[in-house]
Amino acid sequence: MTFHVDSEVGQLKQAIVHRPGIELSRLTPANVDELLFDDVMWADRAREEHDAFAAQLKAEGVQVHHFAQLLAEALDVAGAREFPQERLTTATRFGPALDAPLDELVASTPAQPLADLLIGGVLKRDVADLLHAPSLLMDYLGPDDFLLRPLPNHLFQRDNSAWVYDAVSINPMAKPARRGETINSRVIYNFHPMFAGTSFLYGNDSLAHDTATIEGGDITVIGNRAVMIGMGERSTPQGVETLARSLFRAGSVDSVIVVELPKARAFMHLDTVMTMIDADAFCIYPYLPDALRSFTLRRVGEGGDFKIEENAELFPIVAEALGLAGVDDLRLLRTPIDQFGAEREQWDDGNNFLAVAPGVILGYERNTTTNRYLTEHGIRIIPVVGEELGRGRGGPRCMTCPIEREAVSA
CATH class of the missing domain: 3.75.10.10 (L-arginine/glycine Amidinotransferase; Chain A)
Structure with missing residues (x-):
């Protein structure tokens, strides 16, 4: 159309x-x-x-x-999740230690909850369990501080x-x-x-x-x-x-x-x-x-x-x-x-x-x-x-x- x-x-x-x-x-x-x-x-x-x-x-x-529904449907299309991974959840924005955990969050979260996160914001505690390397930013933030601000x-x-x-x-x-x-x-x-x-x-x-x-x-x-x-x-x-x-x-x-x-x-x-x-x-x-x-x-x-x-x-x-x-x-x-x-x-x-x-x-x-x-x-x-x-x-x-x-x- x-x-x-x-x-x-x-x-x-x-x-x-x-x-x-x-x-x-x-x-x-x-x-x-x-x-x-x-x-x-x-x-x-x-x-x-x-x-x-x-x-x-x-x-x-x-x-x-x-x-939010359109965003969830789009995120289920092949190649769509790489788009925010390359432009949003990057090492230059969050530091090298968070690059892989945030990419994993985008890759593994079902589409509708992921759409809600991209609109509603990502907290430190949303990714804490995915972290496998020291991160100064994560040590600095409180558990309910935002990595991605709500929109x-x-x-x-x-x-x-x-x-x-x-x-x-x-x-x-x-x-x-x-x-x-x-x-x-x-x-x-x-x-x-x-x-x-x-x-x-x-x-x-x-x-x-x-x-x-x-x-x-x-x-x-x-x-x-x-x-x-x-x-x-x-x-x-x-x-x-x-x-x-x-x-x-x-x-x-x-x-x-x-x-x-x-x-x-x-x-x-x-x-x-x-x-x-x-x-x-x-x-x-x-x-x-x-x-x-x-x-x-x-x-x-x-x-x-x-x-x-x-x-x-x-x-x-x-x-x-x-x-x-x-x-x-x-x-x-x-x-x-x-x-x-x-x-x-x-x-x-x-x-x-x-x-x-x-x-x-x-x-x-x-x-x-x-x-x-x-x-x-x-x-x-x-x-x-x-x-x-x-x-x-x-x-x-x-x-x-x-x-x-x-x-x-x-």
Whole structure:
């Protein structure tokens, strides 16, 4: 099967999500900041809420794939286990004495428990019985210290890989706490039979990407051979340019609209302040600065080259890319709310909506003012319970990696 994502709001047919596992239970007050969470979540309740979220997707006709299951299935394919052995459980990372024991752990552990370890983390005591040589690192660590840190941000499947039209980018992540996610995603995309023949745009290599980072929360496939990408705390100019060149080289995109975001956690990704919710509509944080800089990269020739224009205004360019007559035909929905309320709802992912069809979106139920306003403007909102999930600072769009979505016309 050939997967593709041809729009942001067309009928969503297939998506990957991750039901939180042991990694969420390993969040503590001591490591929560390092692992990029704002609080220690109630793991059991978060799993219940995620199960309900997955059921809502299925009720809207979406085929839901669970990341941990895909990873386990991929690990059972010949050659797959050598992939993390060569890139993750190495002597340079853990010292020569641990190289063989960790390789043995990867080779001998059944696929599903191994997938859980690669996501949930590996403790010293998980490999202590396999050690047959002196290890300074093992002597230094306590029994419940991590050799491999847990990856609780796998909950947010939008970020580490992103389908853009008919190919996927496995995104080099900005923060060290998230870089292990890309190894797990590469195992799936390179070895799972479901993804045989996948075309890669960026990141399917073991290079040091340094500052050329990009994350899926900044990537919006607006359709009509155009993409909009946020550039800020997580996605850098170098990363955006690298992906843009690959998109132009692949021939699936004619223009990339780049939006400069404030470098602040509240504006972590483009989808924290702006999401497309219908063929002609965006939900926008009401106090998003009017003077945001933006640039349009337009493809020149066949080799990935492009020209850059700084835009006088963003949304006339977006309307043009969508094939609309003008910006007046674009619905820019900003909830009429005071700044205190807007900041509270934006912090609770009040602008982070997942469209499952044009004008049909999933969003957290707690953002009552925004939800009511969008409903008054003809948008159907499926309310998602996120009392615990929302404390991870990611909404329904963040938790979902579309892999098959139809095109749609404005």
